[in-house]
Amino acid sequence: MLFVTLEKKLPFCYNSFMHFVAVLLQLMGSLAFLLYGMKLMSDGVQKSAGEKLQRALSAMTGNRFKALLTGAFITMIIQSSGATTVMVVTFVNAGLMTLKQSVGVIFGANIGTTVTAWIVSIFGFNFKISSFAFPIFGIGFFLTLTKRNLNKNIGEALMGFGLLFIGLEMLSGALSLKPEQLARFKWFSQMQGLGGFSALLAFIVGILVTATMHSSSAFSAIVITLAYNGIVNWEFAAALTLGSGIGSTVDAILASFNANTNAKRAALIHVLFNVTGTIVALIFFHPFLSLVEFLTPKNANIAIKISILHTAFKTISTILFLPFTDQIVRISEKLIKENAKDKNSFYRLDYVESALGKENVGAYIVRAEKEIANLADLATEMFDKIQIGLQKRDQKFIDEHLEQIERAENYADQMHEQLSRYIVHIEHLAVNEKQLNNLSIMLSIIGELESMTDECLSIGLLLKRSIEKNMQFEIEDTDRLIPYVELVRQFLQFIHININKHLDAEKLEMAKELEDQIDLFRKNLKRIARKRLEKGADVKSELLYIDLVRQIEKIGDRAFGIAEALGQTV
Numbered sequence: 001m002l003f004v005t006l007e008k009k010l011p012f013c014y015n016s017f018m019h020f021v022a023v024l025l026q027l028m029g030s031l032a033f034l035l036y037g038m039k040l041m042s043d044g045v046q047k048s049a050g051e052k053l054q055r056a057l058s059a060m061t062g063n064r065f066k067a068l069l070t071g072a073f074i075t076m077i078i079q080s081s082g083a084t085t086v087m088v089v090t091f092v093n094a095g096l097m098t099l100k101q102s103v104g105v106i107f108g109a110n111i112g113t114t115v116t117a118w119i120v121s122i123f124g125f126n127f128k129i130s131s132f133a134f135p136i137f138g139i140g141f142f143l144t145l146t147k148r149n150l151n152k153n154i155g156e157a158l159m160g161f162g163l164l165f166i167g168l169e170m171l172s173g174a175l176s177l178k179p180e181q182l183a184r185f186k187w188f189s190q191m192q193g194l195g196g197f198s199a200l201l202a203f204i205v206g207i208l209v210t211a212t213m214h215s216s217s218a219f220s221a222i223v224i225t226l227a228y229n230g231i232v233n234w235e236f237a238a239a240l241t242l243g244s245g246i247g248s249t250v251d252a253i254l255a256s257f258n259a260n261t262n263a264k265r266a267a268l269i270h271v272l273f274n275v276t277g278t279i280v281a282l283i284f285f286h287p288f289l290s291l292v293e294f295l296t297p298k299n300a301n302i303a304i305k306i307s308i309l310h311t312a313f314k315t316i317s318t319i320l321f322l323p324f325t326d327q328i329v330r331i332s333e334k335l336i337k338e339n340a341k342d343k344n345s346f347y348r349l350d351y352v353e354s355a356l357g358k359e360n361v362g363a364y365i366v367r368a369e370k371e372i373a374n375l376a377d378l379a380t381e382m383f384d385k386i387q388i389g390l391q392k393r394d395q396k397f398i399d400e401h402l403e404q405i406e407r408a409e410n411y412a413d414q415m416h417e418q419l420s421r422y423i424v425h426i427e428h429l430a431v432n433e434k435q436l437n438n439l440s441i442m443l444s445i446i447g448e449l450e451s452m453t454d455e456c457l458s459i460g461l462l463l464k465r466s467i468e469k470n471m472q473f474e475i476e477d478t479d480r481l482i483p484y485v486e487l488v489r490q491f492l493q494f495i496h497i498n499i500n501k502h503l504d505a506e507k508l509e510m511a512k513e514l515e516d517q518i519d520l521f522r523k524n525l526k527r528i529a530r531k532r533l534e535k536g537a538d539v540k541s542e543l544l545y546i547d548l549v550r551q552i553e554k555i556g557d558r559a560f561g562i563a564e565a566l567g568q569t570v
Contacts, residue, residue: 026170033167040160064104064325068318071108076115084109085252085270087363093263099332102266103325106273107318113248114311116217120224121303137162149432199239199285202232203278206243216248220310227302237306238289242281242313245274265332272328277317288313364426365435368419368442369500375415375449376499380492382408382456383555387485389463390478390548398467402460409457416450434570444565445499452558459551462544471541480528481548484521488552490514491559503566511563518556525549 075084088105091097097105136158143155210219220241227237249271256267281288292309300308321328382405389397420443427439465471491514498507526546533542 030167030170033163033170037160037163037165037167040156040163064100064322067101067104068108068111068322071105072112073108075109075112084112085249085267086255088270089252089255089259089263089266091363091367092266093259093367099262099265099269100325100329103269103328104322106266106270107322110245110274110314111311111318113217114220114307114314117220117224117307117310120221121301121307133162133165135162137166149434153432199235199282202236202239203243203282206240207247210244210247211250212247214251216244219244219247220306224303224306227306234302234305235289237302238285238292238309239282241306241310242278245278245313246271249274261336261338265329265336268332268336269328272331273317273321277313277321280317280320281313361426361429361431361435364422364429365439368423368426368439371415371419371422372442372445372449373499375412375419375446376496378408378412378415379449379452379456380496382453383489383492386456386459386463387489389460390481390485393463393467395467398464402464405457405460409453412450412453416446419446438569441565441569445562448558448561448565452555455551455554455558459548462548462551466541466544469540471538471544473541473545474532477528477545480525481552484518484525484549485552487514487518487521488556488559491518491556495559495562498563498566501566502569503563508563508567511560515556515560518553522549522553 071084071088074087085106088097088102088109092099092102140155140158140160140162143151143158146152146155206219206223210216213219223232223237223240223244226232227234232240249267252267252270256264259267289309292305292312295312296305296308385401385405388401423439423442423446427436431439466473491511494511494514503511526549529542529546529549533539
């Protein structure tokens with residue numbers, strides 16, 4: 001009734017309102033296609049090559065330039081600087097990457113994210129989008145119907161790529177307004193004619209919209225489309241683009257919640273880099289735009305000009321700040337002080353959930369592997385202290401090494417609990433069959449490693465009892481233990497080297513040989529101890545000696561269990 005009355009009395013207002021609603025609904029649908037396409041493409045790429053990319057991210061950061069190239073390359077592939085920075089925060093939190101290494105990766109991610117603008121500006125307006133978007137989507141769909149996981153993931157990425165451009169075409173169509181239609185949006189044109197205030201307003205809009213969308217790449221595509229269709233002018237589009245750089249930091253900020261101090265510092269560096277670079281660009285706004293116009297070819301359209309602005313802004317910022325990596329790290333350390341909970345002896349493994357469902361399964365798995373390697377290191381260090389106690393059974397072992405062993409075993413219990421919970425959480429994410437199998441094996445390995453630390457503590461307590469009761473072992477009995485213990489230590493070293501790796505048949509055979517040698521050694525040592533008992537040796541000492549031999553052999557059993565589990569990984 002209200003609309004009928006409005007249509008009769010105010011036909012122009014009614015028509016303008018209805019047209020505005022129609023355009024708004026078309027924009028919403030177009031943006032949904034665009035955003036979902038980008039998400040599908042990013043997810044597909046990360047599923048098909050994510051773990052390899054994330055391992056590269058944690059490894060290929062030897063110096064600031066290598067870190068820069070790695071960050072740029074990975075972001076170009078997965079089309080999401082937000083996903084890359086979330087990985088960086090996650091890896092810094094896990095100790096896979098130092099704070100200094102993270103700086104170069106963050107800078108590189110900012111450059112890599114500009115590729116989307118170039119794809120849109122080159123392909124989005126110079127070709128008939130439907131002529132290649134629909135076939136790409138179709139090919140991707142049929143690939144997802146295959147049984148092979150890799151083909152499915154590639155298909156998902158292709159479908160996302162197709163949807164991205166379909167959404168772009170719909171967006172362009174919704175914004176291709178005729179002059180008489182543009183007149184109805186006079187307020188929007190007036191908003192762009194307010195001088196310096198217009199640029200400031202556009203800058204704020206860029207921040208807010210990008211932060212809401214969690215994607216500077218998608219927002220860049222929208223800005224380019226608006227400018228290409230004459231909805232926004234050059235200066236307004238430039239200010240929107242600069243604002244998106246700050247809005248894009250929201251993912252890193254969210255990822256740093258509940259993370260450790262260095263992870264928070266990495267997120268802060270990301271924010272400082274984008275904010276400082278943007279403020280400098282705003283201060284020299286018109287000279288900067290003149291530089292971009294100078295760099296832009298004469299016959300290039302405004303879409304190309306915006307892409308050049310985006311890339312120039314990120315590249316110049318990086319050139320200015322990269323030489324001061326050490327100083328930037330020190331500033332972040334002064335702004336965010338060391339948290340007391342990062343210094344205590346309690347183990348913490350927080351699940352850092354990314355915003356908008358950008359779950360980096362591969363990054364979580366890499367972090368879990370790092371923690372498993374740390375647990376293996378802990379078990380090895382405990383066994384090293386046991387070796388000291390076996391060679392020198394004295395009060396010093398009780399006062400110094402046994403206390404450390406007890407603390408380490410308590411820490412291992414915490415690792416076992418929290419790491420198991422962490423892996424179970426990952427299993428409920430969008431993992432493929434291979435990842436699910438490996439995660440299940442990880443749980444088994446964690447259990448074996450924690451049991452190994454229990455055995456180390458048990459041996460330590462046996463040694464403590466032998467020292468306090470002043471039990472005497474024959475020198476030759478102690479000498480016989482040395483090669484036996486060294487054999488077990490060799491097996492632990494084998495596990496340490498191969499942890500988180502697939503063991504082929506040859507390495508499994510090596511593990512089997514070590515296990516057999518340890519078993520044979522145990523039988524011989526127990527047989528000798530029984531013979532001494534039969535000859536009237538001290539019963540308590542001999543029984544404790546047999547317990548020591550048995551407990552040491554159990555550590556070898558745990559190591560063999562881990563080797564068998566590693567042989568089942570894919």
